[in-house]
Amino acid sequence: MEVTNVTEYQAIAKEKLPKMVYDYYASGAEDQWTLEENRNAFSRILFRPRILIDVSKIDMTTTILGFKVSMPILIAPTAMQKMAHPDGEYATARAASAAGTIMTLSSWATSSVEEVASTGPGIRFFQLYVYKDRNVVAQLVRRAERAGFKAIALTVDTPRLGRREADIKNRFTLPPFLTLKNFEGLDLGKMDEANDSGLASYVAGQIDRTLSWKDVKWLQTITTMPILVKGVITAEDTRLAIQAGAAGIIVSNHGARQLDYVPATISALEEVVKAAQGRVPVFLDGGVRRGTDVFKALALGASGIFIGRPVVFSLAAEGETGVRKVLQMLREEFELTMALSGCTSLKEITRDHIVTEWDAPRARPAPRL
Ligand code: FNR
Numbered sequence: 001m002e003v004t005n006v007t008e009y010q011a012i013a014k015e016k017l018p019k020m021v022y023d024y025y026a027s028g029a030e031d032q033w034t035l036e037e038n039r040n041a042f043s044r045i046l047f048r049p050r051i052l053i054d055v056s057k058i059d060m061t062t063t064i065l066g067f068k069v070s071m072p073i074l075i076a077p078t079a080m081q082k083m084a085h086p087d088g089e090y091a092t093a094r095a096a097s098a099a100g101t102i103m104t105l106s107s108w109a110t111s112s113v114e115e116v117a118s119t120g121p122g123i124r125f126f127q128l129y130v131y132k133d134r135n136v137v138a139q140l141v142r143r144a145e146r147a148g149f150k151a152i153a154l155t156v157d158t159p160r161l162g163r164r165e166a167d168i169k170n171r172f173t174l175p176p177f178l179t180l181k182n183f184e185g186l187d188l189g190k191m192d193e194a195n196d197s198g199l200a201s202y203v204a205g206q207i208d209r210t211l212s213w214k215d216v217k218w219l220q221t222i223t224t225m226p227i228l229v230k231g232v233i234t235a236e237d238t239r240l241a242i243q244a245g246a247a248g249i250i251v252s253n254h255g256a257r258q259l260d261y262v263p264a265t266i267s268a269l270e271e272v273v274k275a276a277q278g279r280v281p282v283f284l285d286g287g288v289r290r291g292t293d294v295f296k297a298l299a300l301g302a303s304g305i306f307i308g309r310p311v312v313f314s315l316a317a318e319g320e321t322g323v324r325k326v327l328q329m330l331r332e333e334f335e336l337t338m339a340l341s342g343c344t345s346l347k348e349i350t351r352d353h354i355v356t357e358w359d360a361p362r363a364r365p366a367p368r369l
Contacts, residue, residue: 291333
């Protein structure tokens with residue numbers, strides 16, 4: 001059957017993938033309340049479309065940290081993509097560059113920064129997990145920079161791994177024929193089997209729980225790449241991130257995989273945008289599955305959005321073709337949303353094009369009884 005929207009890839013991936021792999025991709029933390037809420041919150045935001053505007057030409061292009069992209073739809077870092085498809089991160093990199101957009105490569109990719117760079121030209125960001133051994137971090141950041149990566153997305157919501165119960169039940173671990181390629185030479189590329197989630201044990205062993213704002217400053221002493229702080233959901237942390245030198249903020253709850261019962265990212269976005277006061281761009285990820293979701297995020301002040309699971313699910317279904325199709329479907333849906341809302345360029349998308357449940361009720365004449 002023809003796939004006509006991004007969500008449909010999830011069911012196909014579920015059929016195709018081993019249960020351990022599918023569960024790892026799909027799961028959220030604990031009760032998975034935030035996982036559902038990331039989607040549900042979008043459905044509580046409604047449109048206030050404008051009519052009779054010439055929408056015969058629609059321009060979706062924008063610049064992200066100075067880099068021109070064809071649309072504000074970018075690819076979030078998701079780990080271990082070769083579990084989904086043998087081409088893994090290569091396929092994602094090629095699909096992103098064919099679509100004229102940006103891929104973020106995970107620290108825990110099953111392809112190295114050099115391998116992904118070798119797929120050809122493309123604007124790429126590198127997602128960083130900070131290891132206890134700072135030499136490992138410094139080396140990796142240098143390698144990413146040398147391989148032509150343009151920015152660091154520093155993940156700040158993972159001092160420990162969230163409790164993902166499916167991974168615990170499945171004793172999740174990286175299949176033996178794969179490695180975390182960026183760490184292969186450093187003897188950190190394998191994940192041991194553990195009595196719970198192998199990834200949770202790996203994180204407990206290697207990732208630096210002491211990470212703090214001073215490390216954001218330290219990172220700037222070892223690289224000239226701009227730093228996006230990924231995992232901010234409050235105004236307080238937005239201000240601190242900007243003070244610490246962040247070039248941008250990604251409002252993210254890690255696809256609901258870390259702390260359960262945090263709000264949906266689309267619900268937290270406006271607070272962050274207000275606190276940022278236009279000093280740095282604000283991005284969002286979490287639950288974006290439709291062009292209408294992209295529009296809602298932009299109307300609330302985001303400069304762009306990132307997608308996570310749709311990439312791994314479409315990879316599992318159809319490899320590079322699948323990822324291309326996901327980007328194409330979102331592009332077309334977003335363009336249609338712009339047209340039907342009366343917007344011909346991104347700057348025409350305003351807060352007045354949507355209404356949220358936290359907006360004051362608009363003054364209406366009292367009904368005559
Ligand atoms: C992730 N995410 C993630 N984030 C990160 O900073 N480094 C990583 O290695 C990973 N790995 C990862 C694997 C999988 C399978 C998922 C689903 C997520 C989080 C990711 O970057 C992003 O925040 C969310 O995926 C966005 O939510 P959606 O689009 O998946 O709903």
